[in-house]
Amino acid sequence: METGTHVLMGVALGSLASLDPAIAHDPLLSRAVLIGTLAGSQAPDIDTILKLHNNAKYIRNHRGITHSIPSVILWPLLIVGVMTAVYPETDWFRVWLWTFIAVAFHVFVDIFNAYGTQALRPFTKKWIALGVVHTFDPIIFVLHLLGIGGLLLGAHPGYTFFTIYVIIAAYYVLRFRQQANIKQLVRSTIDGVTEIITVPTWRPREWHLAISTSDEFYVARIKRGRLLILDRFQKRPLPDHPVMNAAKRDENVAAFLSFSPVYRWEMNEYDDHYEVRFTDLRYRSKGYYSFVAVVQLDRNLNIVSSYTGWIFSEGRLRKKLELAPN
Structure with a gap:
């Protein structure tokens, strides 16, 4: 609390x-x-x-x-x-x-x-x-x-x-009974569910959900007893890749991975640097995933900037990365 x-x-x-x-x-x-x-x-x-x-x-x-x-x-x-x-x-x-x-x-x-x-x-x-x-x-x-x-x-x-x-x-x-009913609804709607993470909101009849199957993640919401699927992602294991391996050594990324049980990742290459982003699928607010870890690396795989935490806009995230120590 x-x-x-x-x-x-x-x-x-x-x-x-x-x-x-x-x-x-x-x-x-x-x-x-x-x-x-x-x-x-x-x-x-x-x-x-x-x-x-x-x-x-x-x-x-x-x-x-x-x-x-x-x-x-x-x-x-x-x-x-x-x-x-x-x-x-x-x-x-x-x-x-x-x-x-x-x-x-x-x-x-x-x-x-x-x-x-x-x-x-x-x-x-x-x-x-x-x-x-x-x-x-x-x-x-x-x-x-x-x-x-x-x-x-x-x-x-x-x-x-x-x-x-x-x-x-x-x-x-009562809340445990609500949670059990939600999980039953999810399993009757989505085939092959392996895990359901429930994230209650301060509104009693609204819940956020991170749902796993063997090969997909679903991000959903319960509102007044209705299941709304908001996003759907393919599961991808972390690759054995030099950029990813370097990113995982970053303190912010390591902290994120130690805490987050369900996330997706992206690895992007730009003219002068790489960027790896991890997004926790439990926390989605107004269409934005608010808990992330991002690391930027130069062409020699040295960490240039990184950040982890709760952020609520891409602009704010960019400012955090600019302010992060090199």
Whole structure:
């Protein structure tokens, strides 16, 4: 989920903790638990700072090691360790427990969108992305706001957010049923489907799809229960070609290939350079594929310029390539 929803989830978990009488009747402990759940709900996304370095580092590492099993264990210990140095004595076991729940919950909810996480590291670096809710889901966001509104009106924090989370759990069940119906519709429409990647949008009845068969990719959209096929591409394995092999050594391209499960590629030759482009088929907006990796090489196969990331026009991409270091 995006940052705003994670913040609201931190408040929600701190409120749920009041169902424990020991926390509910100790204002100091309750405050410490809330600080812990707020910090824990944000800690795994500290890797967002990698954007300040470059997109390649961010794409390769975001929701990677900071969302891994060791990190889920270490983040609560680190947060509580800092709190003990600056906070009065309290029941640190309970603070640690709810901070741990907040960190684990952050990682757990992140697997339900199309971006996913590497939550099973160090056992596997496979991306787990269930693709049932958008990174920003307005229904989940609004339900949390309603819960906080209830707190301001004097509602019991624990029972309020317990009720909210029962509703959210039912909503997730509904989304899984929608996803299953979509996959059934795709398989009944397109022969030989081997994989369906669902990318929910913030609109509840609209989904983007990247569909694979043995020899083709389909890019499609579900809108109000109708399947609309937008593009169709032949599958082509990456060639064993000097230009392609040189392009794959580029940091931006390597980051893209480590992250994208379904993409097409183009290799073009110009008067004074080559250009290789990789396009992720999951992200299509207003006719443009917004997540790409592009590398330009001179005639000696030296990398001249490259870029990877989200871009929404060809003009902006060209400017990025011009600004990229040689």
